[in-house]
Amino acid sequence: MFSRRDGVPHWPLHVLLTGFTLFTLYPILWVITIAFSGKQSLAIATIPEEPSFLDQVRAVMPWPETWSFSNFVSVMRDQPFGQWMFNSAVIALGTTVVGVFLACTAAYAFSRFKFAGQRAGMMAFLVSQMFPGTLMLIPLYIILVQWLGLGSSRFGLMIVYATTSIPFSVWMLKGYFDTIPKDLEEAALIEGASVGKIFWTIILPLAKPAVAVTALFSFMTSWNEFILAATFMDQETMYTAPVGLRFFVGGFSQQWGYFAAGSIIVSVPVVVLFLFLQKYLVSGLTAGSVKG
Amino acid sequence: MAPQRTGDEQNDVAAHALGERGHTQALHSTGGRPSGGSSGPGAPHRGRVFVGLSLALGLSLAIAHGLLAGALDKMSTERADRQSLVSLRALEDLVQRAGGSGDAVRAVVSTWKEQLPPGSAVRVIAFSGIQLEASTFPEDQGERAAPRRLSREEKPLYDRGQRLRAAVETNREEGSARKLEVETEALPDGRRLLSAPVEVDGSVVGMVELATAPLAAPLKPGMLATLAFFLVPLAVCGAAAFVVRRQGLLVAMSVVLLAAGLGGYVSYSLGTLGSEVHATQTLVASQLQAMAQRAQAVMAERQLAAEPALQPGNWDADQFRRPLGLVTPAGEVNEAVVSARVAELRSGAGRALGGLGALALAVLLFIGMGGLARTVETVVEYRTAYLYIAPAMVGMLVLVFFPFFYGITLSFTDSNLYNTGQALSDIWVGLRNYVEILGDFNIARRAQDGSLVFNYLNFYYTLFFTVVWTVTNVTIGVTVGLALALMLNVQGLALRPVYRVLLILPWAMPNYITALIWKGMFHQQFGVVNHVIRMFGGQGLAWYDTPTTSFLTALATNGWLSFPFMMVVSLGALTSIPNELYEAARVDGASRWQQFKSITLPSLKPALVPAVILSVVWTFNMFNIIFLVTEGEPSNSTEILVTQAYKFAFQRYRYGYAAAYSTVIFGILLLYSVVQNRMSRATEAA
Numbered sequence: 017m018f019s020r021r022d023g024v025p026h027w028p029l030h031v032l033l034t035g036f037t038l039f040t041l042y043p044i045l046w047v048i049t050i051a052f053s054g055k056q057s058l059a060i061a062t063i064p065e066e067p068s069f070l071d072q073v074r075a076v077m078p079w080p081e082t083w084s085f086s087n088f089v090s091v092m093r094d095q096p097f098g099q100w101m102f103n104s105a106v107i108a109l110g111t112t113v114v115g116v117f118l119a120c121t122a123a124y125a126f127s128r129f130k131f132a133g134q135r136a137g138m139m140a141f142l143v144s145q146m147f148p149g150t151l152m153l154i155p156l157y158i159i160l161v162q163w164l165g166l167g168s169s170r171f172g173l174m175i176v177y178a179t180t181s182i183p184f185s186v187w188m189l190k191g192y193f194d195t196i197p198k199d200l201e202e203a204a205l206i207e208g209a210s211v212g213k214i215f216w217t218i219i220l221p222l223a224k225p226a227v228a229v230t231a232l233f234s235f236m237t238s239w240n241e242f243i244l245a246a247t248f249m250d251q252e253t254m255y256t257a258p259v260g261l262r263f264f265v266g267g268f269s270q271q272w273g274y275f276a277a278g279s280i281i282v283s284v285p286v287v288v289l290f291l292f293l294q295k296y297l298v299s300g301l302t303a304g305s306v307k308g
Numbered sequence: 309m310a311p312q313r314t315g316d317e318q319n320d321v322a323a324h325a326l327g328e329r330g331h332t333q334a335l336h337s338t339g340g341r342p343s344g345g346s347s348g349p350g351a352p353h354r355g356r357v358f359v360g361l362s363l364a365l366g367l368s369l370a371i372a373h374g375l376l377a378g379a380l381d382k383m384s385t386e387r388a389d390r391q392s393l394v395s396l397r398a399l400e401d402l403v404q405r406a407g408g409s410g411d412a413v414r415a416v417v418s419t420w421k422e423q424l425p426p427g428s429a430v431r432v433i434a435f436s437g438i439q440l441e442a443s444t445f446p447e448d449q450g451e452r453a454a455p456r457r458l459s460r461e462e463k464p465l466y467d468r469g470q471r472l473r474a475a476v477e478t479n480r481e482e483g484s485a486r487k488l489e490v491e492t493e494a495l496p497d498g499r500r501l502l503s504a505p506v507e508v509d510g511s512v513v514g515m516v517e518l519a520t521a522p523l524a525a526p527l528k529p530g531m532l533a534t535l536a537f538f539l540v541p542l543a544v545c546g547a548a549a550f551v552v553r554r555q556g557l558l559v560a561m562s563v564v565l566l567a568a569g570l571g572g573y574v575s576y577s578l579g580t581l582g583s584e585v586h587a588t589q590t591l592v593a594s595q596l597q598a599m600a601q602r603a604q605a606v607m608a609e610r611q612l613a614a615e616p617a618l619q620p621g622n623w624d625a626d627q628f629r630r631p632l633g634l635v636t637p638a639g640e641v642n643e644a645v646v647s648a649r650v651a652e653l654r655s656g657a658g659r660a661l662g663g664l665g666a667l668a669l670a671v672l673l674f675i676g677m678g679g680l681a682r683t684v685e686t687v688v689e690y691r692t693a694y695l696y697i698a699p700a701m702v703g704m705l706v707l708v709f710f711p712f713f714y715g716i717t718l719s720f721t722d723s724n725l726y727n728t729g730q731a732l733s734d735i736w737v738g739l740r741n742y743v744e745i746l747g748d749f750n751i752a753r754r755a756q757d758g759s760l761v762f763n764y765l766n767f768y769y770t771l772f773f774t775v776v777w778t779v780t781n782v783t784i785g786v787t788v789g790l791a792l793a794l795m796l797n798v799q800g801l802a803l804r805p806v807y808r809v810l811l812i813l814p815w816a817m818p819n820y821i822t823a824l825i826w827k828g829m830f831h832q833q834f835g836v837v838n839h840v841i842r843m844f845g846g847q848g849l850a851w852y853d854t855p856t857t858s859f860l861t862a863l864a865t866n867g868w869l870s871f872p873f874m875m876v877v878s879l880g881a882l883t884s885i886p887n888e889l890y891e892a893a894r895v896d897g898a899s900r901w902q903q904f905k906s907i908t909l910p911s912l913k914p915a916l917v918p919a920v921i922l923s924v925v926w927t928f929n930m931f932n933i934i935f936l937v938t939e940g941e942p943s944n945s946t947e948i949l950v951t952q953a954y955k956f957a958f959q960r961y962r963y964g965y966a967a968a969y970s971t972v973i974f975g976i977l978l979l980y981s982v983v984q985n986r987m988s989r990a991t992e993a994a
Contacts, residue, residue: 058834072843122700129693150953151970155711179703240818290816
């Protein structure tokens, strides 16, 4: 095994790592190739009747025969993908604003006040993370679609995402609020500031990094969510981007070009956000605050 | 910034913010002090009992009254609908005998018009030629009179017909009744519009529609009875409060009074409901008889086919065309079925009202024994904190905790697509779903050639598959992740940040996209994986045709998806090991393997164990991969528990069963977390 010691020859490591990285990147390259191929086909290259070995190699090389932006253009122009992206964006932004607001106030109370039911409340948030999605899905479907008539509505999906993201956000934010010294608030109190004022003008600005991470996290979760959206949105104009992408390649339609182009449009922002966020995520997750 | 608040409020706020208990208000001023009443020392408490009784009884009676009003309202709509449905079905029968289009149909409709109450209208649409065949609607007179082609703004009409046709065909194909075969719609002027498909020779050729006359006055429960059941117990309680001196006795009395008041109302409302059910059936039966006679007359007059014989009993059906059997084919009320239905209604309503009673009792005791006073006190004392928490808590209660408990309740019912409108108590089946899930050991049987045939819908098969899926995936994730982390951790390795970022990418991609990408790569004809196999002279595989290969596709996808997490976690732990440890070990002459075993692994453990625990739960619940990649193919053999539960709910529409299934999954997860907690505590202690 490789320990941290000088003298291990590096080149075999590089060979292994490069090989594995290529393997890892292959599916992504493959999608990029299809997206830029301008065709709807799954295959990267057309293979002749009697393919030579070179033709075969050509068929698996992630490099399009011709480069074209037509898939990107038509996915936005001829397909309702723009509408789906808009739905996703509205839902994800709404979720972020509502979810973070609810989580901030609750986390502040949990962090700063002592009150009856405090422990029980925190425990309830934690336990709620263990409820399996499918158990919640049926009642949520009945409540939202059949009782409230919020099927195929952006608002319905938004409030569901916002509330389900609360526990995780509260745990993350409470941890951060706890690290802000209480002296600041006491000083403000003596100056005559109200609790509301302290919260808005002192605590929130100080907690900006944590709030930002929580917000990005809620945004990403709702942007990537598939099952709830697939269950609640049954009108094509109300699809979110994930449901819409599945629509391109689900059932009998095989529009792989549109799917690939759409995937790239959807993933680039989240991938960037994610790379930016990952170190907070790892510490947040392994600290044991969340259980799937 | 000058403080704009009163001194009192400031102190108050300060006290809370600093976590001190401020005695804001005393118990006496917040408790339910009676408005009038005597002023003896026991008076506030007696008043409390009175207030408790009036609130509990008032609320429960108001709810019961609302329930009764709703039930009666539903019943009067149902009564009108069923009467109209009988007319509609009779007409449909005649139109069918007349061939669905042409002069014969128009003649039938014009004769039939005279049978209908004033204000109602019928029309017949034929799909061939998108034709309005016959109509007595006021807007279809004069130059718009039938027959004519439907105009553009009448497209909704045509669409409705096509929906009904599709529904009939779907139901026939699936051999079930899943889609409504009759549509009802409330018209803006209070009338109702019913539409039914017309079948000739086994195919849907058109539709008949009937607009009813405006509803007769809907049934309403009497206000007087409700008031009586409310006021009498209150009066008794009020009177008793002057006589009875002992608090306990007074509480016991108010409980009895509550039971009497609510019980009286329950028996009154059940009586009303029962008699209305009977009245409805009698009305429908007479309607059936009348319509059957008239239909016979029309058939004779117009010389329509008399075969098959007219079956008025079939007109008494629900909207899925399943016969209700409340009226016999001869047109008599089927007393046995009706009484059974009344009994069912009674027991259902009885249970619902029983629950209400329990609730009312709780309210009464809560207020009567002073619980409310204490709660109000607590809320006032910590009001700032509660104010901050309330929005989040309300959201969680409504959209997380309530659905959770509602889901568990659903698991004891036979809830499915057809009966979501019914009260839960009507479809209560107790533990039947659980027995069906956990008591079914029909996992596999021997086929004739001796091979094992699995029953893929069996719970234990799916559980076994889920465990295999979880264990293999976590093993792959940990092994690959750890190996990569060890490689990347070698000191002075060039390009390390580049490798690191590139290797994290699979984790960053949204996982539903990953799943669909891999599904495409495993496509039998065009997929890249099969191209590679062919490149080396092999034959492309049909990946989703056998359970093993199908499982491999999901495994590859999830393996690709899950190693970066483990890699990042292990890398974090590795970089935090101080270098001096290795140096000391080398000085002591430890081999590289010994160093790994006694330095690297133990230092990795605190980071890896939680990560493994976490990823076990994630993989166990990894819905997207299975749902999108294998889709359970072939024939549900690669479903994991969560996807199976989803399919029971949203493809087989067995909500209750799926809820029970999910509850079992919750139980398994809970058990896992308890065991895991114990174990980690034990290892910590050791």
